[in-house]
Each structure stands twice: as structure tokens, then as C-alpha cells.
């Protein structure tokens with residue numbers, strides 16, 4: 001049974017995406033652009049998404065991902081989606097890992113008991129119910145499952161994952177779905193190798209790249225991700241790009257915002273949810289998505305959803321941000 005295999009993965013430790021205090025010495029000390037091979041990345045490999053599935057960061061990312069997919073599929077041309085850091089594709093919220101952290105309880109579980117008024121949140125909850133109908137009542141869909149759910153029969157999805165166990169679960173989950181290819185490889189290298197997308201004789205003008213790294217290498221990961229985006233935009237400029245990032249203190253992200261604003265995309269949108277004030281540098285107080293070349297009116301589609309998430313998932317002092325770093329022309 002699929003969920004048993006997803007749930008059976010026991011991590012070496014419970015990791016937080018931004019557990020700065022436990023970070024080892026940096027893997028390299030030069031700025032990323034001076035590294036000999038820009039597209040090969042050697043992350044620490046402790047992170048297991050099974051511990052964090054369905055938390056507030058997943059909720060934000062997956063609500064936005066579905067909105068992006070739904071906007072892109074309003075046009076008939078086939079799409080290609082690249083999920084550079086795919087994870088296991090589906091999780092069980094009653095698995096040992098999820099129960100140990102309890103993160104889903106203050107994330108998706110708070111929404112599952114509601115009848116939301118907001119369209120984007122209803123859309124997200126419908127997708128979860130679809131996943132649960134297929135895979136069991138405690139299932140939680142990861143980004144590969146959501147992409148497969150939201151995209152069409154003529155669209156194609158490539159999922160990259162470095163951990164063999166997660167890649168194995170992906171292979172089993174999508175064994176019957178010929179639209180989905182699984183790559184046991186570095187997702188950043190895949191941006192260079194797989195784009196612009198070409199499958200047989202088919203070329204894909206439109207599509208989506210989701211970059212959702214574990215940030216185990218702390219600030220280095222921002223450099224790595226932005227370098228991959230710079231390269232990828234040159235190779236596939238018309239795609240929509242989504243980069244997820246954790247927020248401890250917003251002020252620490254100023255260099256990232258500046259660099260993100262300078263990326264050569266037609267537009268750059270920030271969408272953030274802080275579930276508590278960003279006054280603690282030790283906790284992940286929220287998360288955000290940098291969305292490049294956002295589909296038309298994505299900001300309008302997300303506005304009310306973001307406010308509803310703040311109201312439902314946020315503690316005292318929670319806040320949101322939906323702001324163009326560069327407005328579409």
C-alpha cells in the first residue's frame with residue numbers, strides 16, 4: 001500500500017528547514033558564483049519532508065501552486081512542469097514522523113474542519129479530499145501529486161529528488177501515470193540539463209518550475225537557487241518560476257529580496273505568510289514564495305486566500321505580504 005511505503009521512511013533526526021544552530025561548517029566559503037561547477041550542489045541530507053508535511057509552509061506553497069497550475073491550464077497549449085525538489089509525493093499524517101512534530105495540526109488540519117469561503121482555499125481542500133479518496137483518509141499530497149492532479153493529459157511533469165527512498169516512493173506512486181517522470185538527481189543540475197523542455201519531438205513553450213529546497217545549507221541555498229533561476233530563465237524565459245523560502249527574520253532576507261528583484265524575469269511577485277511575529281531568529285516564523293513570470297492576475301486570486309490563511313493559521317501578530325518586486329509590464 002502506497003501510504004505505508006511513504007510512512008515507513010524513518011529519518012535520522014527531526015530537522016527544521018532553518019535550524020541555524022545545528023548547521024555544520026559551510027560546505028564552501030567562496031561566493032556561489034565562483035564555485036567551479038555552478039550546477040552541482042552537495043547538500044546535507046538530513047531533511048525529511050515527512051516530518052513537516054501539511055505544516056503552514058506546505059499550506060501556503062500548495063495553495064499557490066494550485067492557483068498557478070489552474071491559471072496556466074486556462075490556455076490549451078501543453079505545459080511542462082519541473083519539480084526540482086520533489087520529496088516523496090504523498091505523505092501520511094498519521095505516520096510516526098508527522099505525529100512526532102505535530103506540525104500538520106497547526107497547518108492543514110486547522111483548515112480541514114472549515115467550510116472556507118475563499119475560492120483558492122476551497123480548491124486546495126478539494127485536492128486534499130481527492131488525494132484522500134485515492135490514498136486513504138490521512139493522506140497529504142506533496143507537490144508532485146498536486147501537479148499530477150492539476151495538470152492535464154497532454155502536460156508533462158518531471159520530478160527530481162536526491163534521496164533514493166523518496167524517489168522510490170515517487171516511482172511507485174506514479175508508476176501508472178505516463179505523464180510523470182522521476183529523476184534521482186540534483187534538481188539544480190536538472191534546471192540546466194532538462195530546460196528548455198523537449199520530450200521526443202515535443203517542445204514546451206509554457207510551463208512551471210517549482211524550486212522547494214530544504215535550506216539545510218542555510219543562506220548558501222539562496223545563492224544556489226537564484227543562480228539556477230538565472231540560468232534557467234535564459235534557457236526557458238517564458239516559464240513561471242516559484243521559489244519557496246523560509247522566514248525567521250524578514251530583515252535577514254533583504255539581500256535575497258534585492259537579488260530577486262534584479263533577476264531577468266518579466267515580473268517578480270512575493271507572497272508571504274508569517275504565522276507569528278518574526279522576532280525569533282530560532283524558529284521558522286513563516287515562509288514565502290518568489291514567483292517569477294506569474295500568470296495574469298495571480299495576485300488578485302491570492303489576495304483573499306492569504307488573508308484567510310493568516311486569520312486561520314496565524315497567532316497573535318501574524319502577517320502577510322503580497323507585493324510586486326517587479327510589476328508586469
Ligand SMILES: C[S@@+](CC[C@H](N)C(=O)[O-])C[C@H]1O[C@@H](n2cnc3c(N)ncnc32)[C@H](O)[C@@H]1O
Nearest residue numbers: 049085086087142143160161162163186187212
Ligand atoms: C521541502 S522537500 C520537498 C517538498 C515537496 N516539494 C512538496 O511540496 O511536497 C525537499 C526535498 O528535496 C530533496 N533534496 C534536497 N536537496 C536536493 C537537490 N539538490 N536536488 C533534488 N532534491 C533535493 C530532499 O530530499 C527533500 O525530499
